[in-house]
Amino acid sequence: MTRPPVDAALLEMEPAAPYPAPEHPAPGHPAPEPPAAAGWRASVGPLLAFGGFEVGRLLRSWKFLAITIGFPVIFYLLFLGDHTAGRIIGGTVPWRVYLMVSMCSFGALVAALNAGGTRLSMERASGWARQLRVTPIPAWSYVGTKIVASMLVVLPVILLVEVVGAGFGGVRLAAPVWLGVTLLSWATALPFAVLGVFIGFLVSTEAAFPVVTGLMFVLGYLGGLFTPVSLMPGPLQVIAHILPSYHVDALAVAVIDGRMLAPADWLVLGGYVVALGLAIVWKHRVEEARGIA
Amino acid sequence: MAVCASGSPSQLSILLEVPSRPAPPVNPSPVALSFRDVTHRYGQRTALDRLDLVVRQGEVVALLGPNGAGKSTTISVLLGLIRPQEGRVEVLGSDPRRAVADGRVGAMLQSGSGVGLPPGVRVDQALRLVRRLYRRPAAFDWIVERADIGGLLRRRTDKLSGGQAQRVRFAISIAGDPEVVFLDEPTSAMDVESRHGFWRMMRAFGDEGRTVLVATHHLAEADQIADRVIVLNHGRVAADGPGATLKAAVATRRLRFVTDQADQQVLSELEGVTEVAICGTGVSIDSLDADATIRDLVGRGVRFRDLEITGAGLEQAFVALTGCGVARPPAEAKAGAEGGTR
Structure with a gap:
């Protein structure tokens, strides 16, 4: 059986064209043996390639960038002037700081939902997701890579909001607090990243955009990212407490305030991650049984 | 034989x-x-x-x-x-x-609503990604030559015609040297x-x-x-x-009849049907099971007259493909000519 030449360096970046002409071995030429137990590079290499590909696609999409960068930054600047600068939230946190932290969370929410959501739904409808499933990468790696890629694009959005907060909002924090806010906003984006992927799995391409946009504002507003929950009418406060965005915000404010991070908040967020993760697995199983996975 | x-x-x-x-x-x-x-x-x-x-x-x-x-x-x-x-x-x-x-193993599956390629990237980027998912991929140039996509590498995957997209998808299916x-x-x-x-x-x-x-x-x-x-x-x-x-x-039979309800969608969904050609009110259907097709036709309430059933040779089927008013499946009609863009 004739085989084309095989690249030796698997992880090497491809040089740009032109390529040297490949040599085709004569018929009957034995197939090269696979590298014996190539170790972690063999299994991790493809996933790194896939992850890099996904992040690259997101960062090249002007639509994605416009939404994820535009919304939190514009809202920060908008609401910054809308309230009196000296207003105090929850005792010790100035509004401009509270708003920056909230917009970090909102930016993470927007980026994570949009990275999955519509894009994933379209990919699944078009058959690309299915095409990847017939390559050697394991079935879970599609979902896994999507979530990791979402998390990776969340970080620059958070940093950008912080730069805007420091530059335009005059936010001054101690270095450990900056670090804490950044890491916390980043880590707490995980439920939203999983939610984005779940929406991509659950919802048709036509419905995905309105669902993502709706969730962005429902989670953002009712979670208290625009207006502190304590200023909301009673019934809305009840709803707020079951939303992940409220608990994200609560943790972030606690970091600013130098308070203890409440385990209850972590528990709720962890619960969302687990529940949504199981929902994705369930949806996948259902599709597999019906032969449309 | x-x-x-x-x-x-x-x-x-x-x-x-x-x-x-x-x-x-x-x-x-x-x-x-x-x-x-x-x-x-x-x-x-x-x-x-x-x-x-x-x-x-x-x-x-x-x-x-x-x-x-x-x-x-x-x-x-x-x-x-x-x-x-x-x-x-x-x-x-x-x-x-x-x-x-x-x-x-390599596979080219039916694409759904789109072209089955990741949007927003160039053809060469998609192909390089898929190669890297395999432990022993085929050489890049070999794939390009095999699938005849040399002229498409710098194009964006969402700017390909139907036929071009299929060639790219074929390239992806052989990227692992299957x-x-x-x-x-x-x-x-x-x-x-x-x-x-x-x-x-x-x-x-x-x-x-x-x-x-x-x-x-x-x-x-x-x-x-x-x-x-x-x-x-x-x-x-x-x-x-x-x-x-x-x-x-092969037991292909050709059914010809005249109807005022020549709906491509309905006709191609009939049981046993492999090809549908419509010329005005004249319909020509190739079927692997003529009896079932007619039962289905009646069952769906399509009114027809002048029914004629003949054995359809493969050449005949091919003439019908290139002849008058060939009604292709929706995906095909949408794709249009090879050289064109969507």
Whole structure:
């Protein structure tokens, strides 16, 4: 059986064209043996390639960038002037700081939902997701890579909001607090990243955009990212407490305030991650049984 | 050469000349794909009905059959996307999922609403990604040459015509240097010209000793490239043999009639239908099961007159394809000419 030449360096970046002409071995030429137990590079290499590909696609999409960068930054600047600068939230946190932290969370929410959501739904409808499933990468790696890629694009959005907060909002924090806010906003984006992927799995391409946009504002507003929950009418406060965005915000404010991070908040967020993760697995199983996975 | 067939007697009577299998070759090549007594149901609907099938390495096999015959399910099972409820399936001597995980299998599946390629990237980027998912990918230039996509590499995947996108998808399916390739309706988005080019490409691929299994509803073209044609109907093998023998045996009937309700969508969904051509009020339908088609036609309340049933030769079917008012499946009509853009 004739085989084309095989690249030796698997992880090497491809040089740009032109390529040297490949040599085709004569018929009957034995197939090269696979590298014996190539170790972690063999299994991790493809996933790194896939992850890099996904992040690259997101960062090249002007639509994605416009939404994820535009919304939190514009809202920060908008609401910054809308309230009196000296207003105090929850005792010790100035509004401009509270708003920056909230917009970090909102930016993470927007980026994570949009990275999955519509894009994933379209990919699944078009058959690309299915095409990847017939390559050697394991079935879970599609979902896994999507979530990791979402998390990776969340970080620059958070940093950008912080730069805007420091530059335009005059936010001054101690270095450990900056670090804490950044890491916390980043880590707490995980439920939203999983939610984005779940929406991509659950919802048709036509419905995905309105669902993502709706969730962005429902989670953002009712979670208290625009207006502190304590200023909301009673019934809305009840709803707020079951939303992940409220608990994200609560943790972030606690970091600013130098308070203890409440385990209850972590528990709720962890619960969302687990529940949504199981929902994705369930949806996948259902599709597999019906032969449309 | 004998035509081997199994299935219900109503199908057999018209297919079978000699009911025995051909004598096995002296030195048969190893088995590439095997189905043993495989049954799979989606709820009440039986997609595969105790399917038995063996394909040897190096064979180029066309899998024919009307919509719903089980072609796509067969391919999904061979790729491990579906685990059949009963029976045993092996690909290259192992579990289908093992063969996929080892990168020994490539596939071009039916694309859904889009082109089946990741939007927002260039063709070369998509191809380089897929190569890197395999431990032993084929050389980049070899793939490009094989799939004839040299001129498309810098194009964005969402700016390709239907035929161009199919060539890129073919490139992706062979990126892992597979021993076995499955193609599900690969030419469905192509015009007649690009289809011929595509079949030649696949033929060349098979000539290297690789196993190729193509699901298609284009009888004439399948006949031209395949060593062997397998006709599926109702999830079973209705006929199996070399293309030339099947040509004489395949029970295609042509139905012609006149109707004021010539709806392409409805007509192509009728049971047994493989081709639909509409010229004004005149309709010409090719069917693998004329009786069932007519029952279905009546059942759906389509009023027709001047019904005429003839045996349809494959050449006739091909003339109909290129002739007046050929109504293609929606995907094809949308794709338009090869050179054009969407």
